[in-house]
Structures are given as C-alpha cells and as structure tokens.
Amino acid sequence: MIEVKSLEFEYDSFCVRVSFDVKEGEVLTLLGPNGSGKTTILKCIYGLLRPKGCVLIDGKDFHEIPIKERAKVVGYVPQTHNPPFPYSVLDVVVMGITPQLGLFEVPKKEHYEKALEKLRLLGIEDLKNRPYTQLSGGQLQLVLIARALVQEPKILLLDEPTAHLDFKNQVQILDIVRKLTRSEGISAIMTLHDPNLASLYSDRIALIKDGSIVAIGKPEDVIREDLLEEVYEIPIRTFKLNGYRFILPACHPS
Numbered sequence: 001m002i003e004v005k006s007l008e009f010e011y012d013s014f015c016v017r018v019s020f021d022v023k024e025g026e027v028l029t030l031l032g033p034n035g036s037g038k039t040t041i042l043k044c045i046y047g048l049l050r051p052k053g054c055v056l057i058d059g060k061d062f063h064e065i066p067i068k069e070r071a072k073v074v075g076y077v078p079q080t081h082n083p084p085f086p087y088s089v090l091d092v093v094v095m096g097i098t099p100q101l102g103l104f105e106v107p108k109k110e111h112y113e114k115a116l117e118k119l120r121l122l123g124i125e126d127l128k129n130r131p132y133t134q135l136s137g138g139q140l141q142l143v144l145i146a147r148a149l150v151q152e153p154k155i156l157l158l159d160e161p162t163a164h165l166d167f168k169n170q171v172q173i174l175d176i177v178r179k180l181t182r183s184e185g186i187s188a189i190m191t192l193h194d195p196n197l198a199s200l201y202s203d204r205i206a207l208i209k210d211g212s213i214v215a216i217g218k219p220e221d222v223i224r225e226d227l228l229e230e231v232y233e234i235p236i237r238t239f240k241l242n243g244y245r246f247i248l249p250a251c252h253p254s
C-alpha cells in the first residue's frame with residue numbers, strides 16, 4: 001500500500017498539492033490535461049523531485065530509504081527516455097535487476113531468464129538482441145515496461161505507458177498492468193490521456209487540474225460530464241456500455 005500524504009512541490013509558476021493512497025492490487029490513474037502536474041506527482045513520489053509531505057510504502061517513509069534500495073520497491077516507467085548507449089534490449093531489461101545484486105555481482109543466467117520471461121509477457125522477445133537505440137517509440141516503451149517489471153516491484157509508476165503504442169498494444173499493456181497488480185498485489189499509479197481507457201482499466205481515477213485533485217473515485221463516479229467539462233474545458237457527453245462509462249467530445253467538426 002502506498003500513501004501520499006500532503007505532497008507539495010513548487011516550480012517557479014506551478015504548484016502541485018495532493019494526498020491520496022493506493023491499496024495493494026489496485027490501479028489508480030491520474031487523468032488530466034497537459035501541464036496539469038501528473039508527471040510532477042510521479043517524480044515526487046519516486047524521489048526525483050524533493051517534495052514536502054511524505055510518501056509511505058507499507059507504513060515506511062519511502063524517501064528515507066537509500067536510492068539503491070528504492071529501486072527494489074518501486075518500478076518507474078518515465079514519460080520520456082533517451083537511450084544513451086546501444087545496449088541490447090535484453091541487457092537493458094536485465095539492468096532492471098541490478099539494484100537487487102551485490103556490489104560486485106554480475107547478472108546470472110537466472111536473471112537473464114527472468115528478463116526473457118518479461119519480454120515474452122509483453123510479446124517482444126524477438127527484439128532481445130536489437131540495439132536499444134534502434135527501436136521505434138512503441139517498442140522502446142514496451143522495453144521500459146519490461147525493465148520495470150523485472151524488478152518485481154511492490155509499486156509501479158507508469159507515466160503514459162500507452163503514449164506510443166498502437167491500439168492493440170495499448171489494450172494489451174493495460175490488461176497486463178491490471179492483471180499483474182491483482183495477481184502480485186502490486187499498487188500501480190499511472191497517467192493516461194484517454195479517459196475511455198482509464199475508465200476500462202482503472203480501479204480508481206484521480207482527475208487532476210492545476211496541480212490538484214478535482215475528484216477521485218471509481219471510474220463510474222469520476223467519468224462524469226460535469227467533472228470532465230470542468231477539467232478539460234470542452235463540452236463532453238458520456239454514455240454507458242456493458243456497465244462501463246465512455247466519453248466523447250461534444251464538439252462538432254466545422
């Protein structure tokens with residue numbers, strides 16, 4: 001379980017102020033416009049930014065844990081990533097395990113096996129020998145997700161995990177995240193831009209505007225015309241299908 005308590009962070013002209021928690025096995029999606037603070041919130045939780053307030057994981061202050069130890073607990077998939085060296089895909093995924101190794105320990109066969117298992121899970125085993133610098137945006141995203149999963153973290157932070165993915169892969173990744181969180185008792189916090197996918201694949205959604213939570217709750221309680229119009233400032237219509245609530249912009253193309 002992760003508890004984000006009175007988290008506060010300020011850039012020159014922007015401020016984030018949020019409190020929320022995510023239980024074991026639960027997926028919380030941060031949904032909100034560009035620049036509303038979603039990435040900032042994830043970076044504050046992971047400790048890349050130094051916020052006020054605290055982040056408790058199973059009751060322990062996460063920011064008090066040494067950086068190397070933190071990677072054993074939390075897997076972070078960033079929104080953007082520029083691969084520095086042409087490592088092979090398999091090596092990049094194995095690097096996710098490095099925090100669990102001793103000082104002079106090198107990854108062993110079992111670690112490579114684990115990495116291959118995650119590549120298989122994400123349907124990209126055929127990329128294992130490809131240089132990481134020569135991947136498409138979507139392939140890169142899948143590799144970063146595999147690298148986060150190989151750590152077998154308790155908490156997963158995913159910043160726009162579907163951003164570069166095709167329609168099938170978007171659904172596949174969200175399905176994997178949802179299933180893994182349930183089967184492994186992981187708490188996942190992700191950001192998405194598609195309210196319909198958020199509605200389908202989240203246990204709860206937090207609507208974010210100007211660095212604050214406008215509403216948080218089950219998709220059916222949050223994916224509401226009035227709340228979404230407040231957040232996105234466009235006319236919106238919702239409709240129900242198979243028990244899920246979906247949205248469409250109510251703008252007419254001119």
Ligand SMILES: Nc1ncnc2c1ncn2[C@@H]1O[C@H](COP(=O)(O)OP(=O)(O)OP(=O)(O)O)[C@@H](O)[C@H]1O
Pocket residue numbers: 011012014032033034035036037038039040041079
């Ligand atoms: N390093 C920085 N220095 C100053 N301001 C920043 C910095 N990074 C982000 N910001 C500002 O903070 C605000 C929130 O940015 P953030 O990246 O958290 O938004 P976001 O909700 O993730 O947006 P997007 O959906 O476009 O990814 C924006 O106004 C952004 O310009």
Ligand SMILES: [Mg+2]
Pocket residue numbers: 038039040079159
């Ligand atoms: Mg962002």
